[in-house]
Amino acid sequence: MVNESTRLSARDWARAALKALADGGLAAVAVEPLARTLGVTKGSFYAHYRNRDELISAALSEWARTHGDEGLAELAGIADPERRLRELLTIVVQAVHPLAPSVHLSLLGDRNDPRVRDAVGQVNRARLEFLTRTYRELGLPPDRAELRARVAYAAILGLVHLARTNPDAPNSAALAEEAIAIFLPASPPQSA
Missing domain, CATH: 1.10.357 (Tetracycline Repressor; domain 2)
Structure with missing residues (x-):
């Protein structure tokens, strides 16, 4: 579990969203479960993204770039x-x-x-x-x-x-x- 004091990057969130996408498509990308998986609060998410749609776009961009x-x-x-x-x-x-x-x-x-x-x-x-x-x-x-x-x-x-x-x-x-x-x-x- 990530220590609360550890700062996650926007890329960390995008990669976590990619894992969720792989498991269940767009519907599997949800902020609260991702925060639990990453061991942080939702506040960490909002430090990088305004909403779930931005996260999905970032995750898809990350996948397109790396694949x-x-x-x-x-x-x-x-x-x-x-x-x-x-x-x-x-x-x-x-x-x-x-x-x-x-x-x-x-x-x-x-x-x-x-x-x-x-x-x-x-x-x-x-x-x-x-x-x-x-x-x-x-x-x-x-x-x-x-x-x-x-x-x-x-x-x-x-x-x-x-x-x-x-x-x-x-x-x-x-x-x-x-x-x-x-x-x-x-x-x-x-x-x-």
Whole structure:
């Protein structure tokens, strides 16, 4: 429990709101339960935000930032596109835990909220652009690279969904290798 004298930042509140979002969507974001979870009074909340809507907007901005371009920055810095894709798929498969909450999947129920639509759109665009760029660097023509990126991203989201709803979902190195085998284009044959 956080000591009352410890000052929480606005980002601390946004991250706590993200955990609530992952567990239950927008409806799960409520100031009093978050204050209890953080071990502080509601006064701490009002030192950073005027209302719940501001907190939700901040939480969605934090998620879009950390799961969009900024979250992909380290991987994007890998020069070899094959290694970059291998690393991404390995990270995704290893990060998927049975019954684990997911902000992305939880937000689907709130997709008509413009803030949610914008945040999910921003994350989707960043991830699809990253995958498309990687596939183009692997030699696929632009239209095929975009299609392959969409199918790979759909599979990634599908893995998250299966893990969230199925406690027996596989989570292993074998699954990562299978994903790599499926989504990494075959190397062109070496000329003699």
